[in-house]
Amino acid sequence: MEVLDENEWWNKIEQWKTGGEQEMLIKRNFSRGDQQTLSDMALQMGLYFHAYNKGKALVVSKVPLPDYRADLDERHGSTQKEIKMSTETERKLGSLLKTTQESGSSGASASAFNDQQDRTSTLGLKRPDSASKLPDSLEKEKFSFALKERQEKLKATESVKALKAFREKLPAFKMKEEFLNSVSQNQVLVVSGETGCGKTTQLPQFILEEEISSLRGADCNIICTQPRRISAISVASRISAERGESIGESVGYQIRLESKRSDQTRLLFCTTGVLLRRLIEDPNLTNVSHLLVDEIHERGMNEDFLLIILRDLLPRRPDLRLILMSATINADMFSTYFGNSPTMHIPGFTFPVAELFLEDVLEKSRYNIKSSDSGNYQGSSRGRRRESESKKDDLTTLFEDIDINSHYKSYSSATRNSLEAWSGAQIDVDLVEATIEHICRLEGGGAILVFLTGWDEISKLLEKINMNNFLGDSSKFLVLPLHGSMPTVNQREIFDRPPPNKRKIVLATNIAESSITIDDVVYVVDCGKAKETSYDALNKVACLLPSWISKASAHQRRGRAGRVQAGVCYRLYPKVIYDAFPQYQLPEIIRTPLQELCLHIKSLQVGSIGSFLAKALQPPDALAVENAIELLKTIGALNDVEELTPLGRHLCTLPVDPNIGKMLLIGAIFQCVNPALTIAAALAYRSPFVLPLNRKEEADEAKRYFAGDSCSDHIALLKAYEGYRDAKRGGNEKDFCWQNFLSPVTLRMMEDMRNQFLDLLSDIGFVDKSKPNAYNQYSYDMEMISAVLCAGLYPNVVQCKRRGKRTAFYTKELGKVDIHPGSVNARVNLFSLPYLVYSEKVKTTSVYIRDSTNISDYALLMFGGNLIPSKTGEGIEMLGGYLHFSASKNILELIQRLRGEVDKLLNKKIEDPSLDITVEGKGVVSAVVELLRSQKH
DNA sequence: GAGCACTGC
Incomplete structure (x- = not known):
């Protein structure tokens, strides 16, 4: 093996290709750019490409990864497993199987799904008024009159008049006529507008007012989608107030598990997800007159997905009006996508925010940056530092190639020295602290909002500020962390104005960029980075790495300082780096695994997945689509020709990831539905465990307490929820949550989601809600719960290999992986059972298994x-030969027979959910339980 | 000795 210079890669690979060596090491300590270059090269040359995480090496190979691993024996975790079984178990299983084969053998009905289309919504979504319910034309006319009369009357009330003055000052107000004209004359309109222009609150309202006063109120049905639940609610209530109504009258909202709407509702705000669910049942959006899609510039997966569907729908619904709303000025891209539809721009209105880049911040604050790696090399030349560090991004190197003295000659020498020492590779927490200190010392009052990338930096900075007796008197400052997993998120303190003489300083992640708005912010400190997901389709792993933000994000962060008065934005990166930021972040659809999206596409019956996704604004990587389809085939949701199987059709009705959906179905079939509901709710939503800053150890301890000796994060979730539910019965759930580091808000949401899942399972016939005991027969049986987890989470399997007094972990795709330190399994040295199944595997500084369960x-x-x-x-064999089991002929045969019965039972139930599993499956289920218990520790 | 961006049905 030989390490090569990048320039020679191609030639050397060509040479090696004809030789006898199976693989060749290309580079150690590679960057993401290297990885991309080499994977492209390998693809073009028909070779395989492997990026090792641990050894940090790039390798080209003539053999694909799985087989390659299998050849490499023990080291990569592929081993032969000898299965043993006690004669007692063997005897019991034999007789149990005998009884099943005698009793149940009737064929399953193949047409169990014929009535599926007729089922009404199972998601609490009402279909648009069915034809029989529609008022006749006379009644409609009367209704339109009534709506108009009411609108006129409300306009005269004092509260509406008071808000009217405010509305008329919004830039959107001046565009009212132009907007309404354009809507009436064009099927599609793209509106761009900066924050504060009033597009979200005013444009849907203009349409509503216009339709009602033109006596078309009865026929109008306006839907406006929002990417987030909070905005759907807050916009709907704002507009209701401006119209002088209560929410849920003519203006309402609908989000998952919560809605305020009525028969009178003519303007409905909903999340994009809600509309997508509705589209499955009502592909033509019957009776919808206007659809507004807001915040499309954010390029979320749902929004991109919706746009593909809508472009196909428009010709079928020539009367439907579509208005796309975007905050920034890339409206042209959306206009082009919709056949050069007209665009309209509304100027924004916010207070001015001054902007300082790193060089200006240094000049002002006189802060000296000390080179982080001085000592490695004397003089710390930037060129040499470049050699000493492995992982560096393009923008960081771009800055290192600049000649500081000539580029910044108008700046002081102290600033130039600091710029020499600055590195873009890491966030400099000291610099952030110094900047905050500078603002507190020299600038006027007002809250400071600091954008950092994650938990670690927030924690470090908070500790620094608290330890240093900040600026001589820390009582003058209220420093608050703001992170999605910290228990402080829901505290009022973040939104409240602090008492006079006390300055609020919020240390936040991206959550403060659009999800949480703090009005009184006057200063923004922006580190220029954010953790971003990407999807490595070659290794089938999701990544979460800090990277430079886009210009759009930088703009959004700056805007957070100008909500109540003029502000200042301190950007802790040089202007040359800002100039090189991408205009926009990559759309989510090309950064995420796609199995749920692909399943959703199949349920819409819009042709092949590939051809459908090719119509996207920016289609995802073919390999990512292939991986998603392969996974759906592996779990049995799609057959070989990419058609939905009966299982796949059930999974479409469940609003969760296909793996989690399968877990719910198997949980119902194997009569432990309560644990399945709880675990599915936590996995589909978020973990109820919070990550407090200074009581981290105690929090970990609480989680391990819930897990007991189960070696399972999923059991910890289950026990925590059960504890919460019991505490709630006793009325002390608040204390319980506080003592056990749980989020009551998350647990409440989980409760609602469990109910939704149970309703859905009942709708498709998998549980009978009148017999809760019947489908919870095994709800306290740990072996059965583990088995259900295995069924749901497969093929997410890790092999545990004993290495002396500890255990090493391996996956098929990536070889060695690590257990995430937050997992209850992180400190387990030896496992009693040979595998883990997991729900999430993320590559950050290493590949981490975030939550896992030990299984047999x-x-x-x-x-x-x-x-x-x-x-x-x-x-x-299983998992393409990665897992191998051997046993005596008798035992092997017994296992295969029982597995055959299990599959037969599952298929029967899935094809005909009305089948009573407690009768039909009695023999098989008890045989399975017998088998599972026999391997208990 | 490690480490946990953010939405959503």
Whole structure:
């Protein structure tokens, strides 16, 4: 093996290709750019490409990763497993199987799904008024008159008049006529407008007022989508107030598990997800007259997905009006996508925000940056530092190539020295602290909002400020962390104005960029980075890495300082780096795994997944789509020709990731639905465990307490929820949550989601709500719960390998991985069972398994992938040969027979949900339980 | 000795 210079990659690979070596090491300590270059090269040359995480090496290979791993024996975790079974168990299973084969053998009905289309919504979404309910034309006319009369009357009330003055000052108001004309004359209109122009509150309202006063009120049905739940509610209530009504009258909202709407509602705000669900049942959006899609510039997956559907829908619904609303000026892209539809721009109105870049901040604050790696090299030349560090992004190197003295000659030498020492590779917490100090010392009053990338930096900075007796008197400052997983998120303090002489300083992640708005911010300190997901389709792993933000994000962050008065934005990166920022962040659809999206596409019946996604504004990588389809096939949601299977059709009705959906179905079939509901709710929403700043150890301890000796984060979730539910019965859930580091808000949401899932399972016939005991027979059986987790989470399997007194972990795709330190399994040295199943695997500084459950061979054999007889002889394979099981002929046969029965039972129930599992499956289920229990520790 | 951006049905 040989390490090569990047320039010679291509030639050397060509040479090696014809030689005998199976693989070649290309580079150690690679950057993301290297990885991309090499993977492109390998793809073009028909080779395989591997990026090792641990050794940090790029390798080209003639063999694909899985087989390659299998060849490499123990080191990569691929081993032969000998399965043993006690004669007692063997005997019991034999007799249990005998009884099942005698009793249940009737064929399943193949047409169990014929009535599926007729089922009304299971998501609490009302179909648009069905034809029989529509008032006749006379009644409609009367209704339109009544609406108009009411609108006129309300206009005269004092509260409406008072708000009217404010409305008329908004820039959108001046555009009212032009906007309404354009809407009436064009099917599609793109409106761009800066924050504060009033587009979100005014444009939908203009349409509503116009329709009602033109006596078309009865026929008008306006929907406006928002990417976030909070905005759907707050915009709807704002408009209701401006119209002098209560929310839910002519203006309402609908978000998951919560709605305020009525028969009178003519303007409905909903999340994009809600509209997408409605589109499955009502592909033509019957009766919708106007659809406004807000915040499309954010390029969320749902919004991009919706745009594909809408472009296909418009020709079928020539009367439907579509208005796309974007905050920034890339309206042209959306206009082009919709056949050069007209665009309209509304100027914004915010207070001016001055902007300082790193060089100006240094000049003003006189802060000296000390080189972080002085000592490695004397004089710390930037060129040499470049060699010493491995991971560096393009923008960081771009700045290092600049000649500081000539580029910044008008700046002081102190500033120039600091710029020499500055590195873009890491966030300099000292610099952030110094900047905050500078603002507190020399600038006027007002809250400071600091944008950082994550938990670690917030924690470090908070500690620094608290330890240093900040500016001589820390009582003058209220320093608040703001992170999605910290228990402070819901505290009022963040929004409240602090008492006079006390300055509020908020240390936040991206959550403060659009989700949480703090009105009294006057100063923004922007570190220029954010943690961003990406999807490595080659290694099938999601990544979460800090990266430079886009110009659009930088603009949004700056805008957070100008909500109540003129502000200042301190950007802790040089202007040359800002200039090189991408205009926009990559759309989510090309940064995420796509299995749920692909399943959703199948349920819309809009042709092949590939051809549908090719119509996207920016289509995702073909390999990412391939991976998603392959996964859906592996879990049995799609067949070989990419058609939905009966299981796949059930999964479409469940608003969760397909794996989690499968867990719910299997949980219902194997009569432990309560644990499945709880775990599914937590995985689909978020973990109820909070991450407090200074009581981290105690919080970890609480989580481990819930897990007991289960070696399972999922059991910890389950027990925490059960504890909460019991505490709630006793009325002391607040204390319980506080003592156990749980978020009451998250647990309440989980409660609602559990109910939704239960309703859905009942709608599709998988549970009978009148018999709660029947489908919870095994709800306290740990083996059965583990098995259900295995069924749902497969193929997310980790092999545990004993290494002396500790355990090493391996996956098929990536080889060695680590347990996330936040997992209850992080401190477990030895596991009693040979595998873990996991729900999330993320590559950050290493590949981490975030939450896992220890499971047995039998769980995998009964609920994992198909059992394939191994090519080499006796034994069974799974996961493309990565997992291999061997056993005596008798035992092997017994296992295969039982697995055959399990599959038969599952298929029967899935094809005909009315089947009574407690009768039909009695023998199989007890045999499975018997088997699972026999391998208990 | 480690580490946990953010939405959403």
